[in-house]
Amino acid sequence: MQLRFDDDVEAFRAEFVAFLDANLPGVEETTERPTSTAHMPAWARRWQRLQFDNGWLLPGNPPEYGGRNATLLQQFVHLEELGKRHIYHSFNPQGLGIIAASLLTFGTEEQKRRWAVPILKAEITAALGMSEPGAGSDLAGLRTRAVLDGDHFVVNGQKIWTSGAHDADILLTFVRTDPDAPKHRGISVLVIPTDLPGITRRPFGSIIGADDLDFNEVFFDDVRVPAENLIGQLNKGWHVANGSLGHERTMLWLGFADRLDELVADVRPATPLERDRYATLAMDAQALRLLGSAALARAARGEEDVASISVLKLFGSEAVRTASRHALLAQGSAGLARDGHSRPFEHMNLDWFFASWFDRYAHSFSGTIAGGTSEIQRTIVAERVLGLPRV
Amino acid sequence: MLFELDSDQQLWRTTIRDVLAKECPPALVRSVADQGADPGPLWRTFAGLGWTELTETAEAVELAILLEELGRATDPTPYLATMTWFTPLAPGVLSDGQTGTAVLEGVTAHRDPHGDEGWILDGTGHHVLDGDRADWFAVVTDAGVFTVPATEATVHRENVFDPLLHVADVSFWQVRVGEESRTRADVGLARDIALTGLALTMVGACRRVLDLTLDHVRTREQFGVPIGSFQAVKHKAVDMHVAIERATALAYFAALTIAEQDPRRATAAAMAKAAAGECTTVVFENGFQLFGGMGFTWENDLQFALKRALSGELLLGGADVHRARVTDALLDARAAAPAAGTTSEERHAAAV
Ligand SMILES: Cc1cc2nc3c(=O)[nH]c(=O)nc-3n(C[C@H](O)[C@H](O)[C@H](O)COP(=O)(O)OP(=O)(O)OC[C@H]3O[C@@H](n4cnc5c(N)ncnc54)[C@H](O)[C@@H]3O)c2cc1C
Numbered sequence: 128m129q130l131r132f133d134d135d136v137e138a139f140r141a142e143f144v145a146f147l148d149a150n151l152p153g154v155e156e157t158t159e160r161p162t163s164t165a166h167m168p169a170w171a172r173r174w175q176r177l178q179f180d181n182g183w184l185l186p187g188n189p190p191e192y193g194g195r196n197a198t199l200l201q202q203f204v205h206l207e208e209l210g211k212r213h214i215y216h217s218f219n220p221q222g223l224g225i226i227a228a229s230l231l232t233f234g235t236e237e238q239k240r241r242w243a244v245p246i247l248k249a250e251i252t253a254a255l256g257m258s259e260p261g262a263g264s265d266l267a268g269l270r271t272r273a274v275l276d277g278d279h280f281v282v283n284g285q286k287i288w289t290s291g292a293h294d295a296d297i298l299l300t301f302v303r304t305d306p307d308a309p310k311h312r313g314i315s316v317l318v319i320p321t322d323l324p325g326i327t328r329r330p331f332g333s334i335i336g337a338d339d340l341d342f343n344e345v346f347f348d349d350v351r352v353p354a355e356n357l358i359g360q361l362n363k364g365w366h367v368a369n370g371s372l373g374h375e376r377t378m379l380w381l382g383f384a385d386r387l388d389e390l391v392a393d394v395r396p397a398t399p400l401e402r403d404r405y406a407t408l409a410m411d412a413q414a415l416r417l418l419g420s421a422a423l424a425r426a427a428r429g430e431e432d433v434a435s436i437s438v439l440k441l442f443g444s445e446a447v448r449t450a451s452r453h454a455l456l457a458q459g460s461a462g463l464a465r466d467g468h469s470r471p472f473e474h475m476n477l478d479w480f481f482a483s484w485f486d487r488y489a490h491s492f493s494g495t496i497a498g499g500t501s502e503i504q505r506t507i508v509a510e511r512v513l514g515l516p517r518v
Numbered sequence: 519m520l521f522e523l524d525s526d527q528q529l530w531r532t533t534i535r536d537v538l539a540k541e542c543p544p545a546l547v548r549s550v551a552d553q554g555a556d557p558g559p560l561w562r563t564f565a566g567l568g569w570t571e572l573t574e575t576a577e578a579v580e581l582a583i584l585l586e587e588l589g590r591a592t593d594p595t596p597y598l599a600t601m602t603w604f605t606p607l608a609p610g611v612l613s614d615g616q617t618g619t620a621v622l623e624g625v626t627a628h629r630d631p632h633g634d635e636g637w638i639l640d641g642t643g644h645h646v647l648d649g650d651r652a653d654w655f656a657v658v659t660d661a662g663v664f665t666v667p668a669t670e671a672t673v674h675r676e677n678v679f680d681p682l683l684h685v686a687d688v689s690f691w692q693v694r695v696g697e698e699s700r701t702r703a704d705v706g707l708a709r710d711i712a713l714t715g716l717a718l719t720m721v722g723a724c725r726r727v728l729d730l731t732l733d734h735v736r737t738r739e740q741f742g743v744p745i746g747s748f749q750a751v752k753h754k755a756v757d758m759h760v761a762i763e764r765a766t767a768l769a770y771f772a773a774l775t776i777a778e779q780d781p782r783r784a785t786a787a788a789m790a791k792a793a794a795g796e797c798t799t800v801v802f803e804n805g806f807q808l809f810g811g812m813g814f815t816w817e818n819d820l821q822f823a824l825k826r827a828l829s830g831e832l833l834l835g836g837a838d839v840h841r842a843r844v845t846d847a848l849l850d851a852r853a854a855a856p857a858a859g860t861t862s863e864e865r866h867a868a869a870v
Contacts, residue, residue: 128527128579128770129520130778396845406841407796409848410768410789417521417767424522442760502753509752513732513759518747 132200139186139197140204146183147212157474161218163330163341165252165291171218175249184247185223192231192239193247199377199427206378210385213473213480221290222246222253226299233316233359233367242297242318254295256286256319256345257368264503266301267310267365271347273302273317275354280304280317282325282350288497292343293330295321300347305362314364318356325350334489335479336465376436377426380419383443383494387412389480390450393470394457404453411446415439434511441504444494451491455484521767521774523583531583537567538591544819550594551681551822557594564597565615573605575707575776582718582773586766589722590729592822594682599648602715606708607656608665608701618654620712621646621688627661635697639664642689647833649686650675657690662700666693680825707776710787713834714772717787717794720830721766724797726823727805728758735808745808754804765790765797788843795837798827 131137152174159168167175178184179193187202188194197205209216217223223246230243245251262269271284282302292298298319305313321328325348330340359367391412396405422435454469455462462484470481479490495501509515523531541563549555564570572581581601588597596617604611604618612618621643630636639657643649650673657664672689732755735746745751772790775783802824806813813820831837 128523128774130774130780131519391848396849402845402849403838403841405848406789406792406844409844410793410841411764413771413786413789414764414767414793417519417771418763420519420521421767424520428522438760438763441756442764505753505756506749508756508759509746513752513755514736515732515746515752515755516736516744518743 132204136198136200136204139201140208143183143186143205143208146181147208147214150177150181151212151214151475154474160478163291163294164221165219165254165293165295167218167249167252172249175217175247179248184217188231192244199423203378203381203423206381210381210388212475214475215477217249218477219246219249219252219291219295221255222295225255226253226297229299229316229367229370230318230358232370237355238318238358251296252291252294253297253299254289254292254321254343256289256292256298256300258288259285260287264500266368267314269301269303269314271300271302272306273304273315273352275304276351278354279351280354280357282317282319282347282352284347286345286347287343289328289343289345290341292321292345293328293340297321298345299358301364301368304364308362311365313362314368315361316358316364316367317352318358319347319350319352323350323352335486376433376440377423378419379436379498380415380422380439380443383440383447384412384415384419386447386480386491386494387415387443387450389470390447390454394450394454396457398457401453401457404450408446408450408453411442411450415443415446418442434508437499437504437507438512440494440498441501441508444491445501448488448491448495451484451488455488458484521771523579527579527583530580531587534584534587537563538587538593542591542593547592547594547682547822548819560593561595561597561617562615564595569597570600570612570615572601573609575711575779578711578714578773578777579770582714582770585715585718586722586725586769589719589826590726590823592682592723592726592826596648596651596684598715598719599652602712603647604652604654604656606711607658607663607703607705608654609703611654611665616653617648617651618656619646619648619652620656620658620708621649622658625657625659625690627657627659627664630694633694633696637661637664637695637697637700639666639690639693639695642687644687645676645685645833646688648684649673649688650684655688656701656703658705663703663705664695664699665701666690666695666699670695678829680822680829682822682826683829706784710772710783711776713787713791713840714769714776716830716834717765717769717772717790720794720798720827721762721769723823723826723830724758724762724765724794724801727801727820727827728755728762730820730823731755731758731805731808734812738810751808754808758801758804761797761800765793768793785844785847788840788847791834792837792840792844794827795831795840798831799837802828 152170156170161168182190182195184193186194186197186205189196227243227246230238246253257266259269273280273282298321300317300319302315302317303313304315327346329344331342333339333342391409394405396402419439422432425432464483467483468481469484469487472481479486510517542560550557599619600617603620607620624643625639625641627637627639630638653668655666657666670693674687676685678685735751736744738745769790772786775786809820812818
């Protein structure tokens with residue numbers, strides 16, 4: 128156990144900090160703000176490209192994929208430094224963190240060249256088509272059909288919640304290719320360009336506002352997708368799904384830790400009750416970083432520890448939600464404001480991180496719902512960590 | 519930060535577990551509670567193993583590992599009081615196999631009007647951990663900390679809900695002590711060690727409650743299936759696990775700040791004690807509840823771990839007290855160093 132990282136890791140951090148100091152876009156460049164998780168203004172694309180070219184986008188990757196073959200601990204301090212400086216890693220987070228990562232793991236060389244590299248270079252953006260009206264927590268129950276017809280798949284069905292789909296160039300789409308197989312064994316994954324005929328994308332408002340457009344319904348009506356767009360093997364899509372969600376999971380908790388640290392900085396407790404809750408917030412922030420660091424140290428030693436990632440997600444997302452609620456409630460009727468901001472503007476960060484207290488509270492539910500709900504996480508932890516029977 | 523036990527520390531934990539499984543099994547704990555068996559031989563075993571020599575602050579993490587395991591085994595000896603209440607206030611006083619504790623409040627010291635350089639101690643410390651079976655007291659007064667042999671005090675063991683716990687009122691009636699018994703101990707550091715030690719004990723006890731609960735819900739069947747397959751039961755168990763993980767992390771962090779003389783130590787210790795208390799609440803209620811009627815019985819060993827954790831919450835200030843300290847410390851620090859970035863309307867305006 129040690130409070131500090133070894134020198135090589137700190138040297139790596141210093142090098143990255145020097146890069147940031149020299150290259151970070153100025154405030155005046157960032158006036159056009161991202162409007163969805165797949166909408167990247169020109170400045171955001173330039174900035175991501177610059178990181179790619181210098182091996183600072185995903186340092187763990189080899190240089191051809193925007194990295195420098197960094198160790199896990201080096202990758203961690205890279206993200207830690209971004210968090211500390213309130214720099215959002217990518218304004219197409221699912222593209223970078225899930226879709227490009229899945230393509231690099233499961234795709235052919237040609238697929239990596241066609242889609243993964245352009246996503247990493249921010250030439251295109253991507254959205255993730257997993258959930259359907261009938262398949263949320265029970266993702267394996269998905270029904271969007273893909274039937275092979277010569278050298279094309281014909282896709283019919285509907286996705287929902289597909290964040291940023293209306294701004295995305297491609298969709299990583301989970302489809303049913305064998306309706307007769309057991310549900311986990313009949314799923315495949317296709318890259319579907321959004322400009323193909325037969326695709327309808329309908330963005331819809333979130334609880335924040337009718338004009339807050341990130342969610343989409345995506346309808347597929349006899350969409351003909353080239354067979355070469357199949358990612359991984361036919362009917363082995365469940366494998367890709369686990370891989371996709373597994374990507375970056377080792378460090379997913381860092382986002383929650385950053386939100387907690389922001390709350391620690393933003394909350395100004397006045398009453399005894401608020402002061403009491405403030406301590407809980409500070410302890411949650413500290414404990415999450417400690418537990419995350421422990422998981423990281425185990426991962427760096429090469430230990431597989433998938434289940435502890437569920438513990439971190441569960442704990443982190445619920446701690447953010449609780450603290451965000453307390454922060455809103457402490458405002459009294461001033462908390463009713465829809466507009467306004469709850470912390471200083473940070474030009475390299477997402478706008479909702481400093482939006483109204485209600486926005487921050489509402490957004491905290493994305494942590495407890497998306498990517499496996501808290502209830503699902505509890506069941507996973509009970510079965511895989513505590514060894515309780517499935518039945 | 520690398521917040522995971524290294525291989526030496528892991529080995530140390532395994533060794534401790536092996537020793538305790540053999541030397542401090544549940545049957546021994548039960549015999550202490552029911553038959554009043556003497557934990558003295560176990561104490562001498564600990565001393566013989568060198569466990570009482572873990573007194574350097576640099577070894578705080580190794581001590582932490584031991585204390586967590588002792589909490590888990592509901593250790594019936596005065597190890598916690600000796601190592602985390604007495605020794606930090608009075609290093610180097612105990613000789614082989616001796617025990618000690620601290621009287622933290624209730625006693626005053628005055629200059630002896632007759633003897634030169636001497637002092638007179640007067641007053642009663644209440645609820646002193648192991649006050650009835652310590653060989654030495656470290657008595658904290660406004661005039662400093664005095665080390666006094668137990669023979670100088672009048673002690674009265676209290677009847678408490680935990681049959682393994684020793685708590686006593688310790689009184690000094692005009693006790694004359696020499697200047698040489700006054701120590702130059704760092705009382706703040708000693709307090710943080712005591713808080714951290716108690717937090718680790720509680721965390722260990724909570725882990726034991728969870729272990730027992732998991733065994734129970736895996737084997738107990740109702741409606742034709744193990745009760746552990748019911749989601750309501752699973753989710754209660756997970757809430758226990760998460761609370762324990764959180765409290766464990768904060769307790770070890772406090773130990774690490776002690777070992778590395780980190781300035782965050784006082785806040786870390788307060789966080790550790792507060793989190794251990796919060797964890798105790800979740801674990802006590804869910805653990806007790808999931809055992810059903812069995813949890814309500816004297817025969818069930820669950821009681822020892824439940825009571826060890828709960829009594830820890832009642833000693834040295836509960837979670838609410840320490841949360842208040844955490845907030846005070848953090849807000850004081852904030853007031854001293856105002857945030858660099860302040861809200862700027864213009865920047866918002868520029869962005870919209
Ligand atoms: C902000 C946000 C962004 C999203 N972005 C995307 C995206 O880009 N792409 C995409 O594919 N999806 C996305 N999703 C969808 C997300 O993955 C699903 O919302 C999530 O998997 C839950 O599914 P559901 O909404 O159908 O809820 P349901 O599965 O219907 O769950 C409703 C409630 O029932 C509980 N429940 C369900 N099953 C169980 C069970 N077995 N045991 C106990 N409780 C249970 C849940 O925990 C929850 O509380 C996003 C969601 C949100 C909120």
